[in-house]
Amino acid sequence: MQSRFYGGRVNSFEAVFGNSPEVVARAPGRVNLLGEHTDYNGGYVLPIAIEQQTSISMNHSNSEQYALYSETLDDIVYFTLGKSPTEHFATYVYGCLMEARAVGVKVPVLDIYIQSDVPMGAGLSSSAALEVAALRVLRALTGFPLDDVRIAQLAQRAEMQYAGVRCGIMDQMAASLAGTRKALLLDTLTLERRLVPLPPASAVLVLDSGVARTLAGSGYNQRRAECEEAARRLGVSTLRDIQEVSLADALPESLGRRVRHIVSENARVLRAAECNNAEEFGMLMNASHASLRDDYEASVPQLDQLVTLLQTHPDVYGARLTGAGFGGACVALCKPESLQQISEAVLQDYSSMGLKGRVLVPPHWVNRTATVGAGLAS
Ligand code: GLA
Numbered sequence: 592m593q594s595r596f597y598g599g600r601v602n603s604f605e606a607v608f609g610n611s612p613e614v615v616a617r618a619p620g621r622v623n624l625l626g627e628h629t630d631y632n633g634g635y636v637l638p639i640a641i642e643q644q645t646s647i648s649m650n651h652s653n654s655e656q657y658a659l660y661s662e663t664l665d666d667i668v669y670f671t672l673g674k675s676p677t678e679h680f681a682t683y684v685y686g687c688l689m690e691a692r693a694v695g696v697k698v699p700v701l702d703i704y705i706q707s708d709v710p711m712g713a714g715l716s717s718s719a720a721l722e723v724a725a726l727r728v729l730r731a732l733t734g735f736p737l738d739d740v741r742i743a744q745l746a747q748r749a750e751m752q753y754a755g756v757r758c759g760i761m762d763q764m765a766a767s768l769a770g771t772r773k774a775l776l777l778d779t780l781t782l783e784r785r786l787v788p789l790p791p792a793s794a795v796l797v798l799d800s801g802v803a804r805t806l807a808g809s810g811y812n813q814r815r816a817e818c819e820e821a822a823r824r825l826g827v828s829t830l831r832d833i834q835e836v837s838l839a840d841a842l843p844e845s846l847g848r849r850v851r852h853i854v855s856e857n858a859r860v861l862r863a864a865e866c867n868n869a870e871e872f873g874m875l876m877n878a879s880h881a882s883l884r885d886d887y888e889a890s891v892p893q894l895d896q897l898v899t900l901l902q903t904h905p906d907v908y909g910a911r912l913t914g915a916g917f918g919g920a921c922v923a924l925c926k927p928e929s930l931q932q933i934s935e936a937v938l939q940d941y942s943s944m945g946l947k948g949r950v951l952v953p954p955h956w957v958n959r960t961a962t963v964g965a966g967l968a969s
Pocket of ligand 1: 761
């Protein structure tokens with residue numbers, strides 16, 4: 592059951608629930624630097640946390656129903672465990688409560704308040720930030736021992752079982768274990784990981800293409816099914832086991848291209864994690880975009896245009912779509928002193944093509960650049 596809260600937007604737990612929260616926890620969004628669509632193939636990824644975070648506050652409730660309020664959506668949703676709410680944002684939290692209960696957490700009836708500045712639907716993992724924050728706050732409230740990897744695993748299960756996306760584990764591992772200063776090199780098969788510094792004299796810029804995407808509605812699940820089919824035909828349990836690109840030649844054309852992307856993308860991640868050189872890292876990002884566009888067919892024309900504008904700017908080392916694709920954001924590795932100038936120039940050119948982009952990361956420039964250029968969304 593859902594009811595819009597009352598008239599104006601409220602902005603505190605106290606205003607919605609009439610008392611103070613017992614516990615609060617946060618988790619960040621992430622931007623993936625390299626390694627796209629490799630995580631559900633047992634491959635390698637290289638995400639980094641962004642500054643924007645989701646914060647969840649909770650309190651025990653005397654009611655029979657859970658109450659879940661989203662400040663961003665100004666919506667309150669009521670539900671009981673065992674009957675999933677229909678509101679999309681609520682299914683992530685509901686899924687986390689159900690998964691926590693399944694591993695033995697005694698989940699009391701709760702009042703829950705969500706606050707977030709992670710951009711939604713842009714490929715920066717607002718859903719993983721929500722899930723990990725929900726599980727962290729539940730851990731704090733109940734004292735149930737869940738380590739950070741376990742939290743990521745439960746969060747992934749929640750997303751798969753309750754939000755209908757057969758995602759890999761990258762986003763939840765990034766939200767649970769990554770920091771904003773170093774990238775997280777993760778082997779998604781073994782969950783071995785280490786932190787990797789950005790190359791010297793480089794910084795990350797993320798621009799939104801303005802093209803909305805939804806994971807469940809996009810080709811995401813279809814790509815995953817294609818990879819599983821290719822692995823089956825090649826006689827391996829995941830495409831991570833394929834190192835020789837030429838093996839793809841034995842497959843029907845489109846399946847072969849999917850395999851080529853996964854094999855080449857894994858190699859790019861491993862190379863980037865070693866190179867410690869911004870020019871080389873940038874070239875690997877450019878190659879990743881070409882592979883996502885041509886072999887994986889996960890791009891859209893607007894993303895290609897924005898990526899080309901970034902790639903041709905003299906102070907950009909490399910750029911690519913980031914996240915699932917089919918819309919959403921682009922990530923670029925840039926000269927740190929030029930971030931603002933790059934974003935202004937690129938978004939002006941994007942705007943002159945009749946397209947509307949905006950800065951997502953670094954977040955403090957969202958406002959600074961919002962007035963520059965007709966094409967910038969506020
Ligand atoms: C989404 C999924 C991730 C990953 C990326 C593509 O973000 O949630 O698991 O598959 O797409 O790399």
